[in-house]
Amino acid sequence: MTAVALTLYPLLAAFILPRVLGRAGWADRAPRLAITLWQAACASVVGSVLLAAFVLAVPPAVVGHGLAAFFAACTAWLTHGTGMTVATTGIAVTVAGAVVTRIAYRTAAVLVRARTERRRHAEVLARLGRHDERLGAIVVDYDERLAYCLPGRRASTVITTGALRSLSPEQVAAVLAHERAHLRGRHHLVVAGAEALATAFPRVPLFERARAELAGLVELLADDMAARRHPRVLIATALVGLATGRTPASALGAGGDTALARVRRMLRPETPLGRGQRLAGALTVGLLLGGPAVVALLPGLGSFLAHHCHELLAR
Amino acid sequence: MMRGLGELESVIMDRMWSYRRPASVRDVLEDLRRERQIAYTTVMTVMDKLxxxxxxxxxxxxxAYIYRTVSTKEAYTADLMRESLARSGNQAATLVHFLERLTPEEAGALEAALQVFPPRGRG
Structure with a gap:
């Protein structure tokens, strides 16, 4: 029963959660909470799959008797191959192992590749750019308006001479504050995690949506961090300054939705969530993370209580 | 040591780009010696590495070898920047960008969004 619930939940959640979370109109008012929610949703789905496997592999009675008994049962199972239904245990262990291995492998692949690319980029950058002490950034001679950051151990922010020419010093400061917020918040890890999950299990709506949403949300969050020290209007105008006036040849990709949303957002005064909404958000995070664990442990807990209460009553 | 060589790589590349003509190790060496003490073998090693x-x-x-740059500094920079813009493959796992590209319509919408503000705040 528990296993069924824990197996059905991720299947449903993988399709329903992206719709529910994707419709959240408050997300741009509290990007940090929205980021946590998406991450919790992903963790919840992965976690419940693993817990379902655990429940299938380990009968609740064994959990109920405490850890020592659990380990004893494991030893017995390993040495004699008895004590549990071998078929379900085998399947469960295989599924859990496959899920964990897949995620670990994709995470490592994404991180290693990112690091290799960053290193190569930094090497070329060292040859082309010059470090500007006053800006605290690397300046590259290039006509296009561009600003970005290079995360990693020797993190740096990069800005082109084209961007410096078209922005006022105050706007440049705001742009660099945005980039530093990315670096300080280690946003590349948020994006890398989502990337790893989306590529580990392709075509899962939740993971695909989470990857897209998280990439946009870290931008909003970095805007907010920059807005603590710089006027919001300045950030908005800097965004427009960077986004416009490009040659068509460089117009790679598409999707300026986020850009528009970001500018409009910076032109509005800040509207933080109320206490009630924040609390509801935190509770949802707790539910997403704790829910599957509670469901998984309930039978074990019941068994535990039954066992020990029985002992108490017998005295 | 490695970092010193790395720095020398950029110095030598900058010189090579500024000449706009082929140069030998000896040419570069003489140029560099106007500013710093440096051994022939060091310059030779770095140029060999490049x-x-x-x-x-x-x-x-x-x-002796005569060296020339493969591409201009401008082309080399354009390559690097284009690479930093290519969000496809590994997405933002490598770089977090300030902003994605915009179509002219989107750019127009952005400008319109700013019209309500006095030009004072604009760059």
């Missing part, structure tokens, strides 16, 4: 990395090509002229 050749291995594909930044310089070389051909034998008599007993």
């Amino acid at each position: 050749h291995t990395k594909g930044l310089l090509t070389r051909e034998l002229a008599g007993k």
Whole structure:
């Protein structure tokens, strides 16, 4: 029963959660909470799959008797191959192992590749750019308006001479504050995690949506961090300054939705969530993370209580 | 040590780009010696490394190599920047960008969004 619930939940959640979370109109008012929610949703789905496997592999009675008994049962199972239904245990262990291995492998692949690319980029950058002490950034001679950051151990922010020419010093400061917020918040890890999950299990709506949403949300969050020290209007105008006036040849990709949303957002005064909404958000995070664990442990807990209460009553 | 060589790589590349003509190790050495003490073998090693990395090509002229840059500094920069813009493959796992590209319509919408503000705040 528990296993069924824990197996059905991720299947449903993988399709329903992206719709529910994707419709959240408050997300741009509290990007940090929205980021946590998406991450919790992903963790919840992965976690419940693993817990379902655990429940299938380990009968609740064994959990109920405490850890020592659990380990004893494991030893017995390993040495004699008895004590549990071998078929379900085998399947469960295989599924859990496959899920964990897949995620670990994709995470490592994404991180290693990112690091290799960053290193190569930094090497070329060292040859082309010059470090500007006053800006605290690397300046590259290039006509296009561009600003970005290079995360990693020797993190740096990069800005082109084209961007410096078209922005006022105050706007440049705001742009660099945005980039530093990315670096300080280690946003590349948020994006890398989502990337790893989306590529580990392709075509899962939740993971695909989470990857897209998280990439946009870290931008909003970095805007907010920059807005603590710089006027919001300045950030908005800097965004427009960077986004416009490009040659068509460089117009790679598409999707300026986020850009528009970001500018409009910076032109509005800040509207933080109320206490009630924040609390509801935190509770949802707790539910997403704790829910599957509670469901998984309930039978074990019941068994535990039954066992020990029985002992108490017998005295 | 490694970092010193790395720095020398950029110095030498900058010189090579500024000449806008082929140069030998001796040419670069004499140029560099106007500003710093440096050994012939050091310059030779670094230029050999730059050749291995594909930044310089070389051909034998008599007993010494004549080096030339593979691409102009501008083209090299454009390559690097284009790479930083290519969000496809590994997405933002490598770089977090300030902003994605915009279509002219979107750019127009952005400008319109700013019209309500006095030009004072604009760059």
